[in-house]
Amino acid sequence: MARQEQKKDVVIVGLGWTGSIAGIELAREGLDIVALERGHDQATVPDFKYPNQIDELKYGVRLKMMQKPSQQTLTVRRNGGETALPYRSLGSFLPGNGVGGAGTHWNGLNWRPQPEEMKLRSYVTETWGEEIIPEGMNLGDYPVSYDELEPYFTHFEKVAGISGKAGNVNGEIREGGNPFEGWRSEDYPMPQQKRTWDSQKFHDACTAAGYHPFQAPAGIASTAYVNPYGMQMGPCNYCGFCERYGCYQYSKSSPQTAILDALKRMPNFEYRTQSEVLRVELAEDGKTATGVTYWDEAAQEEVFQPADIVILSSFSLNNVHLMLLSGLGEAYDPLTGTGTLGKNYAYQMNGGVTMFFEDDHFNPFVGHGANGVCIDDFSVNQNDFGALGFIGGSYWRSGTFNGQPIRNMPLPKGTPSWGAGWKDGIGKWYGHAMSIGSHGSHMSYANNHLDLDPTYTDRHGRPMMRMTFNWQDNDLRMNQYQKSRMEPLAQSMNPDLMQSSFKDIGAQYDVRPYQTTHNTGGHIMSETASEGAVNRYCQTWKAHNVFAMGAGNFVQNTQYNPTGLVGGLAYWTVNAIRTQYLSNPRPLV
Amino acid sequence: MTKLLRILAALVVLGVVALLAFIFVPVQRTQPATELAADWQPEPGQGKYVMDAGDCVACHTAPDGEELAGGRAIASPMGTIWSTNITPDPETGIGGWSFEDFRAAMIDGVAPDGTHLYPAMPYENYRMMTEEDLRALYDHLMTEVAPVRNAVEETSLDFPFNLRFGIRAWNWLALDKGPGFVPAGASETEDRGQYLVEGPGHCAACHSPRNAFMAQDGKTAGDANFLAGGTIDGWSAPALHGEGSSLRDWSTAEMAAYLATGRNVHSAANGEMGLVVEHSLQHLSDADNIAMAAFLKGLDGDAGEIPATLASNAGPMPDAPADAAGKATAEMLTEAQPGMPEGARLYLDNCSACHFVTGKGAPEIFPELQGNSLVTAAKTKPLISVILNGADVPSTAKRPMHLVMQGYADRLSDDEVAELASFLRGAWGNDAPAVSAADVATVRAEAATH
Structure with a gap:
């Protein structure tokens, strides 16, 4: 018999970015709230303190901040014909752990999607016709538009403290910003960051080629900053320890710097760590949730936490898993196309070029996670899908984000990976390499989905989630197109050596090397209950008092890092709860 | 002889009676x-x-x-x-x-x-x-x-x-003052501030020196040593006005922000003052914090512009460049020659990321070290303690971040802390005597037993 806690108005599952946003906004409504966090508590001091935090072996290689597979993992296969095996050693993606979640260890790249990406199916069919959509691609529109989300993007950028330069303010194109971005009602809250030498070289090459370079939008403070909650950031010192690390300097945008201390002051909010939610409990009629059952690690027992509203704000994959286990929708069947949970799992299609310059010193130890100059000249709204033969696009970026010695020693192909030859290579090339990355869109497909594994169970005896995922021709063609455009630009910079890394047509997904933690979809937004798991307010179609946050809502992945859309959607959802749901709890669509 | 003895005995009796009266007659x-x-x-x-x-x-x-x-x-x-x-x-x-x-x-x-x-x-x-x-x-x-x-x-x-x-x-x-409050009559706002500072706020208890009898030397405006700097528990409570006060350059608005939030563009409250902000000042109205700030500024002759409300100051705040007094140190740190003094090197390795080569820090989050009263105080314990054990600024309603500076006790030896502290006390135009490793050892030992 599970222990039962006192009922709350709201229970929040996972205290990362979106859980913190839901917490503070709903606490301000006077609701009584508890947040349940699977991991440990963590704060800038002492948990991220200098110099302990900038330990590449501990955090960069041994992944101290990440979810342990023994704690929670999933199984992976490439298609329905394979048997999925557990992801026992973190590789391709790195779900975080603890208070602040992935918001503590991200790189700080904060993008908004392009307006066309929010209505991609309509954009494609209206511009080129439905016939260009490949077989097996679940191309969709988000049931909410860029224009509707714009105020929420702006607000999230103020809360998160983003540095950048606007390229489009209310339709007016501004020099030095991104001319291809969606309109902004205001400029970024902080000035853009400074350029490192590689990004300057890239900038100059892009200008010479007639492209439109701009500084990457960074959740890395360029000045001291105070956000709308009165929370603070300090200016970044370019130490280069962002991704996989917590920031010791209050410079990286995170729940810790943007929200948590303000939230903790509120007497109607509490949070419990080491509390892993096992399932959402549904009422007998299945139309609402009654609360959640969680595992109290300290007490080693199950606890039932009753609540009127359940906010699912764990990592996208864990949200989907929880929803599958709780019956918050029907599991997606890729053969019939019926069911919604687990549908449209998507990822990111990336590639890049590395160049070596004997006479340039790039000082790679100077940088930050969102450093660099970007172009959007080959992005979704710039590509002629009909002529190019794919749907999608990417943004390019060049700028050192770290010079960490274990994992970031780019060497020309053919250099020995150990011994005297390796030492010679390092001696010759360390600090002389720069790269350009292509960060590309990833569409949704019938093949790529999530469901419950028939074989493997987790430490609580629950079926693990199973990921079925492989690269698809459309996205690989997009990637090859980026290669065909990037190599000439790189060549124009006259490197002594250069080498490319783009997946070829026919490439198979390999879960071992790190790629990105932009795992999206699985509980997607939809116009109707038959197409997705949540409605336009991220309210589950199944139970109207359950709301799902995060990138699991993405209909297909955009070409950008997901945090800007995740943050904007979180404020959009919370606003709907505040202004529409609380006074009259019901399905909002 | 007997007469003398009698007189003496009478005096003794009188003395005893007086003493008994002193001890036992109730105080009016x-x-x-x-x-x-x-x-x-x-x-x-x-x-x-x-x-x-x-x-x-x-x-x-x-x-x-x-x-x-x-x-x-x-x-x-x-x-x-x-x-x-x-x-x-x-x-x-x-x-x-x-x-x-x-x-x-x-x-x-x-x-x-x-x-x-x-x-x-x-x-x-x-x-x-x-x-x-x-x-x-x-x-x-x-x-x-x-x-x-x-x-x-x-x-x-x-x-x-x-x-x-x-x-x-x-x-x-x-008890040479009071009971009751005598306003100086500068302005209604400053009078209110004076009342809060002199009366309930009891600022003089720490910020005025003590006289030979350990009584507050300066309790009200007009007293020579009123808020001229004191000590509490081995920490210096800085002078709040006057020639040597590091607060002299603060505006009324900046002073009020410090009182209300424990931080402003120059400095941050920690230690005893952090407690005052946490338990008292953050709960007062903006008007009262502004009034106290205006009164304190008025002690230097002119309160300047008195804001109507405390600005939220949300948004970006660029850090200040080095000024004339700080230029030489900033240049030396920027050049970072291998032969620079050890204290400067330690500063670069441990402190400059937040406090910058300018010693100006970053507004509202990383305090200025140039002209900082804690850095240059006659009592070196606070500076040493902050380097060793860190410091924290309490969460306040308007600035909820519990801002913590980490300590370096596990990273720097007594000699290194002494080098670093001595460097800080002489950098950017600061002019205070050096700190010895023995001073550091004392503070380190104290922290260990607390």
Whole structure:
């Protein structure tokens, strides 16, 4: 018999970015709230303190901040014909752990999607016709538009403290910003960051080629900053320890710097760590949730936490898993196309070029996670899908984000990976390499989905989630197109050596090397209950008092890092709860 | 001869009688400065507000103890004084006290049984409080605070300080002001600020020096040493005005922001001042924090522009470039020649990421080290302690971030901390004597036993 806690108005599952946003906004409504966090508590001091935090072996290689597979993992296969095996050693993606979640260890790249990406199916069919959509691609529109989300993007950028330069303010194109971005009602809250030498070289090459370079939008403070909650950031010192690390300097945008201390002051909010939610409990009629059952690690027992509203704000994959286990929708069947949970799992299609310059010193130890100059000249709204033969696009970026010695020693192909030859290579090339990355869109497909594994169970005896995922021709063609455009630009910079890394047509997904933690979809937004798991307010179609946050809502992945859309959607959802749901709890669509 | 003896004996008898009278004749309680109507009632919330302004909670609450239930150890030069329970519990608190008893404690430092309170209780300053505020505070403590049964440790100081009747003589010397408050009349705002600073805020208790009798040397505006800098528990409480005050360049708005949030574009409150911000100042109205700031600035002659409200200051705040006084140090740190002094190298390796080569820090988050009173104070313990053990600024309503500077005790040796502290005390135009490794060892040892 599970222990039962006192009922709350709201229970929040996972205290990362979106859980913190839901917490503070709903606490301000006077609701009584508890947040349940699977991991440990963590704060800038002492948990991220200098110099302990900038330990590449501990955090960069041994992944101290990440979810342990023994704690929670999933199984992976490439298609329905394979048997999925557990992801026992973190590789391709790195779900975080603890208070602040992935918001503590991200790189700080904060993008908004392009307006066309929010209505991609309509954009494609209206511009080129439905016939260009490949077989097996679940191309969709988000049931909410860029224009509707714009105020929420702006607000999230103020809360998160983003540095950048606007390229489009209310339709007016501004020099030095991104001319291809969606309109902004205001400029970024902080000035853009400074350029490192590689990004300057890239900038100059892009200008010479007639492209439109701009500084990457960074959740890395360029000045001291105070956000709308009165929370603070300090200016970044370019130490280069962002991704996989917590920031010791209050410079990286995170729940810790943007929200948590303000939230903790509120007497109607509490949070419990080491509390892993096992399932959402549904009422007998299945139309609402009654609360959640969680595992109290300290007490080693199950606890039932009753609540009127359940906010699912764990990592996208864990949200989907929880929803599958709780019956918050029907599991997606890729053969019939019926069911919604687990549908449209998507990822990111990336590639890049590395160049070596004997006479340039790039000082790679100077940088930050969102450093660099970007172009959007080959992005979704710039590509002629009909002529190019794919749907999608990417943004390019060049700028050192770290010079960490274990994992970031780019060497020309053919250099020995150990011994005297390796030492010679390092001696010759360390600090002389720069790269350009292509960060590309990833569409949704019938093949790529999530469901419950028939074989493997987790430490609580629950079926693990199973990921079925492989690269698809459309996205690989997009990637090859980026290669065909990037190599000439790189060549124009006259490197002594250069080498490319783009997946070829026919490439198979390999879960071992790190790629990105932009795992999206699985509980997607939809116009109707038959197409997705949540409605336009991220309210589950199944139970109207359950709301799902995060990138699991993405209909297909955009070409950008997901945090800007995740943050904007979180404020959009919370606003709907505040202004529409609380006074009259019901399905909002 | 017998006559002489008789005279002597008479003198002895007289002396004994006087001494007995000194010890046993009850102290006359000071009468109130103003008579209030019998049916006078405080406004709702007024008493709580006076309590916040008087910072009662900070001393009368033990770490992890019930609020106002006493038991906090107050370090004094005479020994440890334990704060009392001021909840209305009849046996262990002040539940049996009449208002007259309460007023006597607040303005005469005398308990209902006639014993003298130790002047760790700042009745030297509370004497300046109005009758209205005293009544409101009493009303709050008796009717709005829940009684907590908590018998706190009795203060027992060593001889001669255990003889509390001696305080009677001390009071003759110390209580030279009040009762009641005399406004200087600068402006309505500054007068309000003066009242809060001199009376309930009891700023002089730390920020004025002590005279030979350990009484506050400067209790009210116009006194030569009023708020000219003092010490508390080995920490310097900086001068709040005057030539040498590092606060002299702060505007009224900046001073008010510091009081309300524990931080401003120059500095951050930690240690004892952090407690004052946490328990008292952040709960006061913007108008009152602005009033105190205006009064303090007015002590230097002109309060300047007095803002109507505290600006939220949300948004970006660029850091300041090096000024003329700081240029040489900033250049030396920027060049980072291998031969630079060890203190400068340690600064680059450990401090410059936040406080910058300019020593200017970053507004509201990383304090300025150039001209920082804690860095250049005569007492070096605070600077050494911050380097070793870190510091923190409390979460406040307007600036909720609990801002923590990490300590470096596990990273820097005594010699290194001494080098670093000495560098800070001489960099960017700072001009204070060096710190020795022995000084550091002392502070490190203290921290280890605390």
